[in-house]
Amino acid sequence: MRLAIISDIHANVEALRSTLAEISTQNIDHIICLGDIVGYNSDPAQCIDLLRELNALCVAGNHDRAVTGQLSMEGFDYTAAKAIRWTRRNLSSDALEYLRTLPVEASIDHHLVAVHGALHPESGKEIVRLNNDECRRLSFEALVVHPSRARLCAFGHTHQLGIFEFRDGFVQQLKGDQIVLQDDGWYLINPGTVGQPRVADRRATFLVFDSIDKRLTVHRIDYDTSVPFAKTRTIAILPIWAFLPQFVRDSLLRLPRPIRNTLKWIIKTVGI
Structure with missing residues (x-):
């Protein structure tokens, strides 16, 4: 099985279209979206429609659940909250219902567990960030005993591409664009972000997991970043130098x- 893993689209339809065009060349069986389909940018409905057309398996992100009112906007900064309110006003009832029904966790057979933020919390899986060793170790502990028996957990939320391995009691981050998974290892993987980069490299990123070869491959996709930024500034969601x-x-x-x-x-x- 070959899985394309994407995350944090944030209503950037130009980035999503470019990403899906590349995915279409990769002989993919399923697309997994780790949440935050909406927020920050100006095309939430089009992004939702594209994912639904492709029957992508999606989990809910914190922005998705805030738009539907399932999560309080407490803790969101001014810009994020402004985008959430705009998105709520501009989505159809059908699109809102789609977001409302997204699970916060999903398993793909015994291959992979998908969450937006972290695996270990009993509640708030879409909020917690795996941005330090302590939190990652807690999610590794949850993965080891997870009923799916998966050795791979995909997460987003941080917008930072990363592959972390837990073997022989030690956690390490793996480098490189081609990673072969070990039979005795557990893995936390983050595909980065499709539509809201927070580093100098503005390209969209995603991962491909091949369950036969036990290989992860990083993909980086160029697109015209000026288009979504211009649209978003026009409707005054983002700060002008976002x-x-x-x-x-x-x-x-x-x-x-x-x-x-x-x-x-x-x-x-x-x-x-």
């Missing part, structure tokens, strides 16, 4: 307000 890498945005926030306002005017004027 297209910049996080470290640049952090530096800009330390500038005096008059300088920041001037930079915003320049970006609007030249249409970056």
